[in-house]
Structure formats: structure tokens, C-alpha cells
Amino acid sequence: MSHSLWIIWVPIVVSWAVSSRCQAAETPLRGGVAKIDITDHAAGPVNDPCFAKALVLERDGLRVALVSVDAVSIGEIGRIGNDFLGKVREALRENPGIAPEAVLVNASHCHGTVRADTAELVIQAVRQAAADLEPVRAGAGAGSENRVSENRRLKLKDGTEADMRRAYAMPPDREIAAVGPIDPQIGLLRLDRVADGRALALLYNFACHPIMNPPGKGSSADYPAYASRLIEEALGPGTVAFFVQGCGGDINPVRYKEVNAPPDAEPLGNLLGLSVLRAAKGIETKANAELRIRREVIDLPRARDFEARIAAIETKRAGLVTSLQPTNINFKSFLPLWIQEKISPEYPSHHAQSYLHDRSVERQALSQLDSDRRVNVERYLKNIEVMEELTRLNTNLALLRRHLEQTRAAGGGTLPAEITGLRIGNFRLVTFPGEATVQVGLNIKKATGLPHAFVAAYTNGYIYYAPTAEQRRNAGYAQEDCDTLVAPEWQPLYEAKAVEILRGL
Numbered sequence: 468m469s470h471s472l473w474i475i476w477v478p479i480v481v482s483w484a485v486s487s488r489c490q491a492a493e494t495p496l497r498g499g500v501a502k503i504d505i506t507d508h509a510a511g512p513v514n515d516p517c518f519a520k521a522l523v524l525e526r527d528g529l530r531v532a533l534v535s536v537d538a539v540s541i542g543e544i545g546r547i548g549n550d551f552l553g554k555v556r557e558a559l560r561e562n563p564g565i566a567p568e569a570v571l572v573n574a575s576h577c578h579g580t581v582r583a584d585t586a587e588l589v590i591q592a593v594r595q596a597a598a599d600l601e602p603v604r605a606g607a608g609a610g611s612e613n614r615v616s617e618n619r620r621l622k623l624k625d626g627t628e629a630d631m632r633r634a635y636a637m638p639p640d641r642e643i644a645a646v647g648p649i650d651p652q653i654g655l656l657r658l659d660r661v662a663d664g665r666a667l668a669l670l671y672n673f674a675c676h677p678i679m680n681p682p683g684k685g686s687s688a689d690y691p692a693y694a695s696r697l698i699e700e701a702l703g704p705g706t707v708a709f710f711v712q713g714c715g716g717d718i719n720p721v722r723y724k725e726v727n728a729p730p731d732a733e734p735l736g737n738l739l740g741l742s743v744l745r746a747a748k749g750i751e752t753k754a755n756a757e758l759r760i761r762r763e764v765i766d767l768p769r770a771r772d773f774e775a776r777i778a779a780i781e782t783k784r785a786g787l788v789t790s791l792q793p794t795n796i797n798f799k800s801f802l803p804l805w806i807q808e809k810i811s812p813e814y815p816s817h818h819a820q821s822y823l824h825d826r827s828v829e830r831q832a833l834s835q836l837d838s839d840r841r842v843n844v845e846r847y848l849k850n851i852e853v854m855e856e857l858t859r860l861n862t863n864l865a866l867l868r869r870h871l872e873q874t875r876a877a878g879g880g881t882l883p884a885e886i887t888g889l890r891i892g893n894f895r896l897v898t899f900p901g902e903a904t905v906q907v908g909l910n911i912k913k914a915t916g917l918p919h920a921f922v923a924a925y926t927n928g929y930i931y932y933a934p935t936a937e938q939r940r941n942a943g944y945a946q947e948d949c950d951t952l953v954a955p956e957w958q959p960l961y962e963a964k965a966v967e968i969l970r971g972l
Contacts, residue, residue: 494526494527494755495526495602495603495661495754495755496524496525496526496602496603496604496605496754496755496756496757496758496891496892497524497525497526497600497601497602497603498522498523498524498525498600498601498603498658498667498668499522499523499595499596499597499598499599499600499601499667500520500521500522500523500596500599500667500668500707501520501521501592501593501595501596501599501707502518502519502520502521502592502707503518503519503588503589503591503592503595504516504517504518505517505518505519505536505537505538505581505582505585505588505589506579506580506581506582506686507546507580507581507582507583507686510580510686511580511685511686512684512685512686513580513685513686513687514680514684514685514686514687515686515687515688515692515693516537516688516692517536517537517538517577517579517580517581517686517687517688517692518535518536518537518688519534519535519536519537519585519588519589519592520534520535520536520592520707520708520709521533521534521589521592521593521595521596522534522596522658522668522670522707522709523563523565523593523596523597523600524603524758524891525597525600525758526755526756526757526758527758529569529758529759529760530563530564530565530566530569530597531565531569531570531571531758531760531889532559532565532569532570532571532593532596532597533571533573533670533709533711533889534555534570534571534572534573534589534592534593535572535573535575535709535710535711536572536573536574536575536581536585536589537575537577537579537581537688537691537692538574538575538576538577538579538581538585539574539576539577539578539579540574540576540925540929541572541573541574541900541925541926541927541928541929542928542929543929543930543931544929545578545581546580546581546582546583546585547574547581547585547586550586551572551585551586552570552572552927552928554586555570555572555586555589555590555593556570558590559590559593559594562594563593563594563597563598565593565597568760568762568887569760569762570593570927571887571889571898571923571926571927572589572926572927573711573712573898573923573925573926574712574925574926574929575677575688575689575691575710575712575925576676576677576678576712576715576902576925577677577678577687577688577689577691577692578677578678578687578689579686579687579688579689580686601660601661601662601667602660602661602662602754603658603659603660603661603667603752604658604659604660604661604752604753604754604756605656605657605658605752605753605756605891605892605894606656606657606659606750606751606752606753606892606893606894607654607655607656607657607750607891607892607893607894607895607918607919608655608657608746608747608749608750608919609652609653609654609655609746609918609919610652610653610655610671610742610743610745610746610747611651611652611653611742611746612651612653612673612738612739612742612743613649613651614721614738615675615690615720615721615735615738615739616649616651616674616675616715616718616719616720616721617646617649617718617719617720617721617722617723618646618647618648618649618717618718618719618905619631619632619647619676619717619718619719619723620646620647620717620938620945620947621637621638621643621645621646622643622644622645622646622647623638623642623643623644623943624642624643624644625642625943626942627941627942627943627944628938628941628943628945628948629859629943629944629945630717630945630946630947631719631723631724632862632946633723633724634858634862635855635858635859635862636855636858636859637724638855638856639852647717647905647906648905648906648909649674649675649718649905650674650713650714650718650905650908650909652673652912652921653671653672653673653739653742653743653746654670654671654672654673654711654713654894654896654919654921655669655670655671655672655743655746655747655750655894656668656669656670656891656892656894657669657670657747657750657752658670658752658891659752661754665702665703665705665706666702666703666705666706667705667706667707668706668707668708668709669698669702669706669707669708669709669743669747670708670709670711670894671694671698671708671709671710671711671739671743672711672712672713672896672921672922672923673710673711673712673713673715673739674712674713674714674715674718674905674908674924675690675713675715675718675719675720676715676718676719676720676723677689677690677691677712677720677732678719678720678723679720679723679730679731679732679735680730680731680732687732689732689736690720690732690733690735690736690739691710691736691739692732692736693732693733693735693736693737693740694708694710694736694737694739694740694743695708695709695710695736695740696708696736696740697736697737697740697741697744698740698743698744698747701740701744702744708743711896711923712923712924712925713905713908713921713922713923713924714899714903714904714905714906714907714908714909714922714924715902715905715924716901716902716903716904716905716924716932716933716934716947717904717905717934717938717947718904718905720732720735721735753892756891756892756893757890757891757892758890758891759888759889759890759972760887760888760889760890761887761888761968761971761972762885762886762887762888763885763886763887763964763968764883764884764885764886765883765884765886765960765961765964766881766882766883766884767881767882767883767884767930767953767954767957767960767961768881768882768953768954768956768957768960769874769877769879769880769881769882769952769953769954770870770874770951770952770953770954771879771954772954773867773868773870773871773874774871776867776944776949777864777867777868777871779942780860780863780864780867780944781864783860784857784860784861784864787853787856787857787860788857790849790853791850791853792846792849792850793846794843794846794847794850795839795843796843796844796847798847801843801844801847804840804843804844805844805848808840808841808844815837815840816833816836816837816840817833821833859944860944862946863944863945863946863949863950864944864949866946866949866950867949870931870949870950870951870952873952874952882930882952882953884899884900884901884928884930884961885898885900885927885928886898886899886900886961886964886965886968887926887927887968888965888968888969888971888972889972890972893918893919894919894921895915895917895919895920895921895969895972896920896921896922896923897911897920897921897922897923897965897968897969898922898923898924898926898927899922899923899924899925899926899933899961899965900924900925900926900927900928900929900930901924901925901928901929901930901931901932901933902924902925902931902932902933902947903922903924903933903961904932904933904934904935904938904947906935907922907933907935907958907961907962908922908924910962911962911965911966911969914962914966915966915969915970917969917970920969922965930952930953931950931951931952932946932947932948932950932951933951933953933957933958933961934947934948934951935958936955936956936957936958936959939951939953939954939955939958940955
């Protein structure tokens with residue numbers, strides 16, 4: 468079936484542009500910012516606060532609100548319900564008169580605990596930002612930071628892929644052939660006050676899961692919190708730093724699987740924040756920047772292979788269970804046997820002299836004991852690897868079953884996805900309502916041919932993971948290709964539409 472049969476475009480375009488150079492010179496871009504603490508302080512320990520930050524821009528009758536929220540998603544999972552976006556948009560339509568299509572809400576994807584009334588707090592922040600509008604100068608730029616992130620998908624030698632999660636163990640090192648790419652680019656929008664030149668806002672777009680602080684530390688906005696705090700302190704009072712999550716669906720903080728040191732988001736946030744500031748210094752801001760927005764809803768094909776994938780995992784799981792071998796040892800006896808074998812491979816069972824005595828019966832007995840021990844140790848090690856693979860399969864099997872039920876409840880068909888393009892001067896941003904993986908963002912940015920075009924996933928909704936078509940067909944089973952509702956054909960449809968919107972702005 469051709470791609471054209473999969474997509475239904477529902478264009479809802481809100482686009483104002485200055486009609487002449489004369490008018491452009493007379494019409495300033497105005498902006499206002501506000502932020503508000505949305506942390507549920509009563510729910511348990513708090514390591515650092517979660518914020519909702521609002522940026523309101525206005526020019527030629529167009530008002531746009533861009534909101535960043537320190538939360539896991541906009542709907543579906545976490546504490547922000549599926550009615551959140553509709554409630555916020557309807558309230559902002561009434562006051563301060565922002566069209567629903569001109570409201571963008573990006574979730575950082577941190578795992579902080581937000582208040583039940585976060586929608587009301589976001590509305591309050593946007594209204595405050597709209598009340599404080601003043602003329603601003605805008606400039607776009609880009610930085611780079613390659614020290615804080617890594618691709619969590621592992622390419623195995625058998626052609627399949629696994630992923631790095633705290634929910635299960637990684638495959639053995641000898642099976643790993645390569646890892647996937649990262650996107651080190653930082654997309655930047657700087658807004659300075661016309662009145663005195665002070666920074667009003669610095670928006671930075673970066674792709675990486677904010678999951679470096681463990682639950683034991685309490686609610687946290689993770690590395691973006693530290694990056695934003697550093698930026699705001701450096702640029703001075705009245706500046707608000709906006710972290711906008713990119714295509715980080717398969718991107719982890721570096722050393723996310725480290726077990727020899729406590730996870731710590733602060734050093735990563737400081738590295739990112741410094742790189743943002745370094746790049747922002749070179750941005751030239753200009754008055755009367757263009758402000759444009761375009762919103763469309765496209766229908767993406769839903770997955771139709773859940774039953775087949777579930778059956779394949781169940782078959783593979785049954786084979787692994789059958790492969791478990793009986794042994795004469797348990798973990799208590801395995802560990803010292805394994806250590807002795809590593810310390811002294813020639814004489815593992817006893818001291819060397821026992822092997823060197825001219826007593827053939829004793830030497831033969833020790834030799835047989837060593838052989839029996841090696842068989843048990845090797846079997847036990849193999850059983851451990853089977854167990855680890857079973858944990859990966861079981862976890863991802865549960866995701867497939869859940870999404871099969873969701874798809875059945877929806878009656879199959881297609882999945883609507885809201886895509887919004889925003890232009891502020893030379894800065895361009897296109898959104899996606901789910902966890903797009905990094906290659907999607909890389910493809911779009913390259914295809915536009917524009918130096919300051921960026922992609923914000925996790926925006927205006929949540930339709931779970933959106934892996935590439937290649938990842939989606941992975942027979943090894945990873946979170947991104949199991950915790951998803953879309954068929955492989957979704958990728959070219961979205962990428963084409965995103966590029967079209969970015970160029971059209």
C-alpha cells in the first residue's frame with residue numbers, strides 16, 4: 468500500500484506574516500516570560516523543584532504560548548491527564564486570547580512528581596507572561612555537547628538490537644557489535660529586551676532522557692534543572708531558561724547503567740548549561756523578528772503486528788526456558804568456584820603441590836573434580852545469561868500486550884498526531900507528540916537544509932515511542948520497538964511533513 472493511502476492531513480494553519488518591509492519596521496516582536504513551581508511537595512522527598520515555564524510572544528495580532536513543563540509527558544503516563552491540553556487551551560483562548568492552535572506544551576520527560584492542579588498553574592504562568600509583554604530582539608544559534616548522552620540501543624552481532632534499561636541486564640559484552648548515534652546539537656533561541664539589552668529568555672533544545680536522578684533522591688527535574696539554573700544565574704535576574712526536549716527516545720544520560728557510583732544529574736546539567744552559555748554568547752539578536760506558526764494533524768498508521776510479535780517472543784521465551792540446564796550448584800557455591808577458576812586455572816581445586824605429588828590416584832581425582840566443577844560453572848553461567856534474556860523479553864512482552872489492548876480498544880485504524888511548526892526570526896521548531904528516536908531528528912534537520920531548524924518531541928500529547936522503521940522491525944525486542952503504537956510506515960510520513968512545515972515557515 469502506498470504511503471499516500473496511510474496519511475490523512477487535517478491542516479489547521481494559524482500563520483500571520485508581515486505583509487511589507489515597511490510594516491515590519493513598525494511592528495515589534497513582544498515577549499513575556501513567567502515560571503511557577505509545580506512540584507507536589509506533599510507527595511514525598513523533593514531533591515529539586517519542577518517548574519512550568521511560559522514564553523508568550525506577540526506580533527501583528529498573533530499570540531503564541533510556548534510552555535516547558537518538568538514532567539514525564541503531556542498525558543497518558545504520569546500525573547498530567549489526557550484532558551490537560553484541552554483544558555489549558557480553552558482557558559487561554561478566553562484569557563489572554565491565545566488561539567488553541569498557538570499553544571505548545573513540551574514535557575522535559577523528567578520523572579518528577581507534579582501537582583494535580585498543574586493545568587491551572589500552567590494557565591496562571593501563561594497569563595502572567597502575557598501580562599508582561601515588552602519589545603524583544605530575537606536571535607537563533609546552535610551549540611554542541613557530546614559528553615552527557617549516549618544511545619541506549621545496542622547493535623548485536625546476530626543482527627538484532629537490545630537496549631540499556633534499569634529494568635533489566637545488558638547482553639554480554641561479547642555479543643555487542645556497535646551502538647547507535649547521538650545528536651550533540653543544541654538548538655538555541657535567544658530573546659533580549661529592547662529596553663535595556665538584558666536577556667529575557669534563552670531556549671535550548673537538546674535530545675536526552677532526563678533520568679539520571681534515582682527515586683531515592685526524591686522528586687527531581689533532573690539534568691535540565693541544573694542546566695537551567697546555571698543559565699539563569701549567569702544571565703542575571705529576569706532571565707528564564709527553557710529546556711525543550713528533542714528526539715531523545717533512545718538517548719540516555721551517559722553511564723546511566725553505572726552501578727559503582729550513585730547516579731548524579733548535576734554534573735551533566737552543568738556541562739550542558741556551560742555549553743549553552745558558550746554558544747549563546749555568539750548569537751546576534753535583531754528587532755522585529757518574524758513570528759509564524761503552522762499546525763497540522765496527520766494520521767499515522769497504527770501497528771498491526773502485535774499478535775505476531777507477541778507470539779514470536781513467547782516462542783523464543785519457551786525455547787530459552789527449555790535451554791536451562793541442571794547443575795549441582797547454587798549461587799552460594801558457584802561464586803567461590805568461579806573465583807578459584809579465575810585465580811588459578813591450572814590448579815583450581817587445591818594447592819599446586821596436591822597436583823604435583825607423584826600419586827596418580829590423587830592427581831586423577833583432582834583432575835576429575837576440576838572437570839566436573841567446570842561443567843557446573845559453565846552451565847550456571849549460561850543459565851544466568853538465559854535468565855537475563857528472559858527478563859528483557861518478559862518486560863517488553865508486557866509492553867506489547869498493553870499496546871495490543873489499547874489498539875483493540877481504539878478499533879485499529881490510524882493514530883492522529885498533532886504537528887506544529889513555529890518560527891521566531893531565524894529560529895524554526897517543529898513538534899511531535901511522542902518519543903521520537905534520535906535518527907528521526909537527525910534526518911529532519913539534515914533534510915531541511917536550514918541552519919537553525921530543530922525538532923521538539925514530547926510536545927502537545929503523548930503517543931508513546933516512535934522508533935525508526937528499522938528499529939520498529941527489530942527482532943531482538945527493545946523498549947522503543949515494543950512500547951509503541953505506530954507501524955514502521957509512520958517514519959517517512961512524519962519526516963516528510965515535518966520538513967515541509969519547517970521549510971514553509
